[in-house]
Amino acid sequence: MIDKTWLYDLGWPYQDDATTQSQDAFLIGRVIRQDRQYYTVETSAGSKRARLPGKTRNRASRKADLPAVGDWLRIAISATHDGIADILFQYPRKLSLCRQATGEVKEKQVLAANIDLVFVISGLDQNFNVNRIERFLMMAWSSGLPAVLLLNKADLFVDPYAQLKALEPVLSGTPVHTISALKGTATEAITSYLGAGKSAALVGSSGVGKSTLVNFLMGKEHMETKAVREFDDKGRHTTTHRELCRLPGNKGLLVDTPGMRQAQLWADLEALTDFYGDIFALAAACKYTDCQHAQEPLCNVNAAVKAGGLSQFRLTQYQKLAAYIA
Ligand SMILES: Nc1nc2c(ncn2[C@@H]2O[C@H](COP(=O)(O)OP(=O)(O)O)[C@@H](O)[C@H]2O)c(=O)[nH]1
Ligand SMILES: [Mg+2]
Ligand SMILES: [Zn+2]
Structure with missing residues (x-):
């Protein structure tokens, strides 16, 4: 039997109770990390590495149908010879943050599955760009998700009046909070939107402080940040994988994503009719x-x-998205 509290604290979004299912052949768990075709799945028996069996992987015609961070899965109890469990089943998703995948083919990509809201984060420094912020907000709306804007690095600005003024026309009702991830200022504004079993995704350009914020809320260096990376010469992006982080004290779950140069929306008439x-x-x-x-x-x-x-x-929101797809 799966401990129900464990299940709901990890964000189990379904009415039907997994505990009533046979537990003989599989474990139920949530994808907390993805590195290419390998998934880290948090189960009641601890975290397991898993992968889609080759057959299933090849059959999936659309990228968006493959498991993503935040998805709920059944994985085989016994691992294969290399210690990696087979993914047997993927539960249907609730709301997920999507964008248009980078690359030649126009297709949908799921950035975070089964989430409740999106935190768009921007620096108040030279990174600040009203159009880019609006595009990230629209990414949430086109996925049917509410967005909250976090303006970070407030420790560097005595009064971000100019930035707030410039944002007025694009916010149109979006809550906004000025924070410092580095100093931990006003971060309780973030946890006030979360709580046990609630999941949010953090999106924004590279360098805005997403991983710094996750680390502050985790109370430890969990994600690599730019400052750490500056000491190596690999010249890589700082965060290279998506990860669902469980905040201590059951304060909720946060998906950190690698920075995106552009928020390419996945907005089409289907998404609009679904959500509006x-x-x-x-x-x-x-x-x-x-x-x-x-x-x-x-x-x-x-x-x-x-x-x-x-x-x-x-x-x-609807009119902005409709204008975008027109
Ligand atoms: N001054 C200041 N610097 C910050 C703050 N948050 C993040 N940074 C710095 O910004 C850089 C990028 O942060 P990082 O968390 O890696 O950004 P990410 O790419 O969005 O994950 C690092 O050098 C951080 O120390 C903040 O609130 N204030
Ligand atoms: Mg990062
Ligand atoms: Zn009308």
């Missing part, structure tokens, strides 16, 4: 079939905003 179905339904009753829900008369969407049935923030 309420707006599509309202729009069906607008007077004009091509209504943009801006200044048009007899716009049912804006009528819903006025009546309080739809938030202006949600409409703005």
Whole structure:
């Protein structure tokens, strides 16, 4: 029998209870780390290395169908000769943070599976760029996830008034917190969004302090940061893998990701209809079939905003994504 508390603290998102399943042939666990085709899976029997059997791996036609950090799996109890367990089954995902994979082929990539929210992190220093921040926020929205913006390196700025002012037009309701990951200032703002079994992904460009923040919250040097790496000459990106980190004291789970040069969105009509179905339904009753829900008369969407049935923030998210895919 699996300890239920263990399961829920690790973020088990399903109604049905895994404890009722036969535990003879497999272990249930969550992917906490991925290094190419190898997965580290946290199970009730400790963390195990696992891999898809070759057959399954080759059959998966889409990258996004392969397991990703945050996925729940069943893996074989007995490892193969090289000590690596076979992945037997992947549970269907709840909400996941996705983007368009880098490379020639246009395809979806799952950055973090089964998460509850996204922390977009930016430095207040020379890295600060309003358009880039907006793009990262849109990455969360296009995945159906709420976003919280963290402006880091506040220790270097007495008053980030100019940056906050510049952000006003793109935030449109997104909560924003000014923090210092290095000094641990205002980091309780982050944990206030989490809690036992709640998972969030951290995204932002390289060097904004994602790993420094994870380390502060973990209370130890868990992820490598740039400062550490500066002493070697490998010239590699600092964080090279995605990892789901369990915050001590059961404060929640955080996925650290390698920095992204660009937030390439995976936004298409399918994602929009999936996550903004309420707006599509309202729009069906607008007077004009091509209504943009801006200044048009007899716009049912804006009528819903006025009546309080739809938030202006949600409409703005939808409109930004719709403009992006148009
Ligand atoms: N002054 C200051 N430096 C920070 C802060 N957070 C991170 N840094 C520094 O920024 C650099 C990049 O941090 P890192 O965590 O590796 O960034 P990542 O690429 O987003 O994971 C390192 O040298 C950190 O020490 C902060 O709050 N204040
Ligand atoms: Mg990092
Ligand atoms: Zn309308």
